[in-house]
Amino acid sequence: MSESEMGLRDRLIEVGVDLVTREGAQSLTLREIARRAGVSHGAPRRYFPTHLDLLSAIARRGFADLGARAETAIGDDDGDGDGDGDTNPRAQLMTLGRVYLDFALAQRGMYELMFRHDLLESGTLGLRETSLPLFGVLVDLVGRVRPHADAAVVAGALWANLHGIAQLWGWGSLQLATGAEDFVPLLTAALDAHLGPEER
Incomplete structure (x- = not known):
């Protein structure tokens, strides 16, 4: 070419x-x-x-953007906002969750495209090369917090929870049901549910 x-x-x-x-x-x-x-x-x-080939190329840009945002956030911050780059895995999961939800809510069209069933099932998206590296980061962090758990299963459940929060928050359902003004309490509850309460 x-x-x-x-x-x-x-x-x-x-x-x-x-x-x-x-x-x-x-x-x-x-x-x-x-x-x-x-x-x-x-x-x-x-x-x-095919149309799916073009849509898949566009969606791959979305996954690359999300992955870059996550990598930058986890490398620069531990979730406490001080930018000191600590490596507390639970704080990094909080940061990763914020990045994921911020992206899903600010880039709703792209987020919807990235998870379209016809793209995922067609194989043209290259799911293994696009979304699994970010999922691997999630699995690694979960494994460091819960070393005796099946980290891939827990990470999968946490990802599903984040995806649900993103969808329901985007629709306005969670605000109505919970009275929450932002998604952070829901993110904290999701982490507690999947990782156990944070030790104080």
Whole structure:
């Protein structure tokens, strides 16, 4: 693929990222992405044989963004806001949970796209290369807090809990049900439920 072809391929992805950020996952039609990229509606097919291929490339950007945010946050902060880079695994899990929920709520269109069943089931997304590294970080931290537990299972349950918080908070359901003004108490409760209460 020539440099100009790579440039157009990247531009199509960038347009898709911008479109999903501004208007949501439902706006990601091949025709609209091509129109905004300034190419014919058939041009994306040269680089992405199917619509799912293009959507998967856009979603991979979302996973990369989330992973980079998590890596930066965990490396720079332990959850107490002082930026001292401590390595307390429970505090790092709190930080990771905040990053995940902040991303899910601020990037709702991208978050929805990243977990679309048709993308995940198609195999085009490359789930192993995109989301599993971040899940591996979660498993490692859970294992350090609960060394005798099946860390992958506990991490999976915690991830499902975070995903549920993100969805229900985004819909306004949790605010209505709990009266919470932000998701931090729910995140703390989720960590306590899966890791046991924090020792004081």
